[in-house]
Structure formats: C-alpha cells, structure tokens
Amino acid sequence: MKCRRCSELAQVRLPSHHTGFCAPCFETYFLRQVERGIHEHKQFSKEDRVLLAVSGGKDSLGLLLALTRLGYDITALHIDLGIPVSSQGARATVEAYCAAHSIKLHVLETAEKGLPIPEVKKRVNRPICSVCGKIKRHWFNRFAYENGYDVLATGHNLDDEVARLFANTLRWDQAYLAGQGPVSPAEGKFVRKVKPLCRLTEYETAVWCFLNGIEHVLAACPYSAGASFTGHKKLLADLEERSPGMKMQFYEHFLQRGKPAFQAVRAEAPPLNECARCGYPSSMEVCGVCRIKDQLEA
Amino acid sequence: MVRVLIESTGEQREFRALKSVTQLLNRLGLKSTEVLVIRGRELLTPDRMIGHEGEIRIRHVVSRG
Numbered sequence: 001m002k003c004r005r006c007s008e009l010a011q012v013r014l015p016s017h018h019t020g021f022c023a024p025c026f027e028t029y030f031l032r033q034v035e036r037g038i039h040e041h042k043q044f045s046k047e048d049r050v051l052l053a054v055s056g057g058k059d060s061l062g063l064l065l066a067l068t069r070l071g072y073d074i075t076a077l078h079i080d081l082g083i084p085v086s087s088q089g090a091r092a093t094v095e096a097y098c099a100a101h102s103i104k105l106h107v108l109e110t111a112e113k114g115l116p117i118p119e120v121k122k123r124v125n126r127p128i129c130s131v132c133g134k135i136k137r138h139w140f141n142r143f144a145y146e147n148g149y150d151v152l153a154t155g156h157n158l159d160d161e162v163a164r165l166f167a168n169t170l171r172w173d174q175a176y177l178a179g180q181g182p183v184s185p186a187e188g189k190f191v192r193k194v195k196p197l198c199r200l201t202e203y204e205t206a207v208w209c210f211l212n213g214i215e216h217v218l219a220a221c222p223y224s225a226g227a228s229f230t231g232h233k234k235l236l237a238d239l240e241e242r243s244p245g246m247k248m249q250f251y252e253h254f255l256q257r258g259k260p261a262f263q264a265v266r267a268e269a270p271p272l273n274e275c276a277r278c279g280y281p282s283s284m285e286v287c288g289v290c291r292i293k294d295q296l297e298a
Numbered sequence: 299m300v301r302v303l304i305e306s307t308g309e310q311r312e313f314r315a316l317k318s319v320t321q322l323l324n325r326l327g328l329k330s331t332e333v334l335v336i337r338g339r340e341l342l343t344p345d346r347m348i349g350h351e352g353e354i355r356i357r358h359v360v361s362r363g
Contacts, residue, residue, distance in 0.1 A: 001343045011341040013330065020343055057361060159360075203331045206359035210334055210341065218305060218357070233360055241329055 005029075012207050015244040023211050030208045033199045034066045041182045043194035046072060048150040051191075053140045054078050054098075054105075056090035056217040058209045059155030061097055063197055065212055067153070068103065074153075075104040077143055079136050082109065082116040083222065090217050097214070108139055114293050121223060123295050128223045131292065138289040142280060144191040157197040157205055162247045163232040165254055178266035181255055188272070189280050201247070300348055302326075304356045316348040326356065333358050 001010040003022035010020030021029055037043070044050055052067065054060040054076040067074045078094045081087045091107065098105035110116060115135050121128045144152040168176040182198035197205060209216055240246050274280070275287035302311045302322065316322045319335050319342045335342040336355040
C-alpha cells in the first residue's frame, strides 16, 4: 500500500478514510485532525492556559506531544491514585516524559486528599471505575479552577466518545446525552472541558505514540476488569469493520442532530447547588466526592 | 521461522511462514485496527508480505482502563 500524499510505502492503513500514510505524512494528518477538532468545536486558542489531565496512557501523552508541537500553552496534571505498582508506574512514566520534554507538571495524590483508591474500593459498594472517575473529574476541575486555568483538556478519543454515546443511548440518559461532546462550557465553578482527540481513534493515537517513540503505560489498571466500556468498544469495532467511518458518522450526527434536542430538555433541569462541604457544584446538599470521603472517615 | 510476540499477554507464537500481515491477523483472530503490527521500527499495513523469517510484535491499542 502506498501513502496517499507522497506515494512512499505506507505504514498506516485507515479504512475509515479509505487511505494509507507513510510515517511523516501520518504525522501531518494527525496534527491536522487535532487542530481541526480544536477549531471546529472552538475548544481553545493559543492565548488560553490549558491544563491537560495526563494519566500516562497513550492518549494523554500523545495529546501532550501534539499540543506542544502545535504551540499551545500546556501544563500537565497527573493524579496519583495510590494503587500499588500501577500508580507508581504511571506516575514515573508521566514524570519522565515531562522532564525529558521540559513540560510543566503538577502531581496531585488522592491519598493526600483523604481518598486513596484502594481504600475507596474496599469501602464503597459500587463499581470502582465510576467512583474513581468521579474523584478524578472532581480534582481535575477543582485544580484547574483554583489555579486559574482557562481550559481543562483530556485525552478522550473518538472511540471513548462513541462508546460513551452508545452507553448513554442504551439508557436514553437525557442528562448525559445533553452534556456529552467535545466541549463542555465553563459554568460557575466548572471550567471549560475539551477533548482535542475527538476526531482520532485509539488506533491512530497508538500509531502516533509509536512513531514518536513515546513510552507510555501499556498495562491495564488492575481494578478495571469487567468495565462495561470495553464490551461496548468491541461491539462498535465489529460495526466499524463492516461499515468503515460508522463511528465518526454516529458521533458527528449526534452532535448535529441529537444533542440539541437533549439540551432543550436539560434546560428545564433545576440548577446545581454548592456542596455544603467543599463548595463545588452538586445536585445534592453534599457532593458525591465528599460523601465518599465521609464513608472512609466513618 | 516467524516469531510473533503478543505484548499484552507476553505470549509468543511461531509460524513457519506467513504470506501477509492479513494472514497473521486472521490466524490470531484480530482486526487490523485493534493492534499495531510492528517489525523493527516500522509498522506493517495488512497487505505487507512477511515470508519465512523475522520477528513481529503485536500491540493492542484498546485502552483497558
């Protein structure tokens, strides 16, 4: 197979684009897709201070490299979850990458905030992935808000977005469908959240990391076995193989046609309160994260 | 002999010969967009020939949490 742009030998085949690229042309394509996602959805500009949530996986580290190459003002934030072996490896990977590329990095430990994930797992009788996600979202937003960042970026890619959309659609969860997308606007103590990899698949981010020699975490989180998103991704991969481009179509058509309808429903929802403990937005008197903390302290 | 290392499990497989990457993926029951097929410092597209010898790494791309 030959590269579509320069006719050299291709290293990457992209069925959804009916094309293939050599390594240098793939890099051009990848950066253009990131830029296109940022501009199309008005995510942020070169003047914004962007905080990027970095886990140590391929998506967040790959995005860190892409945004740095594109000349954005990026600071990385890593949350150390305190999971034995796994968290130490992830933190070391992020620290090594940021040190090697002179990228500003902050590390926040959930244990210091009274929320070590192994303890949370023992004490909370709910799927740990959703609880851990809630804690991470709270602290990513809180750090960004308290430190004056304009935007919080995450490495969610097209596959993540489509799997989430599929899960939300299966439940017809109107609130989540209204809120899903590559940009969540700033509101009160919520900073603007963006997903610059929304036009790129996991395969493409993995290729980008490989071609750029990015050492990222390969092992799965030891607590993630049985996570529902993995099953959804398999189903969607089967559909994509039969109909290349289906994922992008599903996502883009949702953003154009589905999301506005759900947002209209959401507009009638009551406003959020401020959590009585931490002061951050909550639908209840005390937010979910403070309630988890209470359970651990009880 | 073609030696294939599956990175996620550490499993190693050997094949006498493989006509192409597509044949390898079919033998392993994998889709071309769920793994990177790595030979040395390059990625192989499904149409690439493999032949009778060499070392290949298979890297799964799907995040597992």
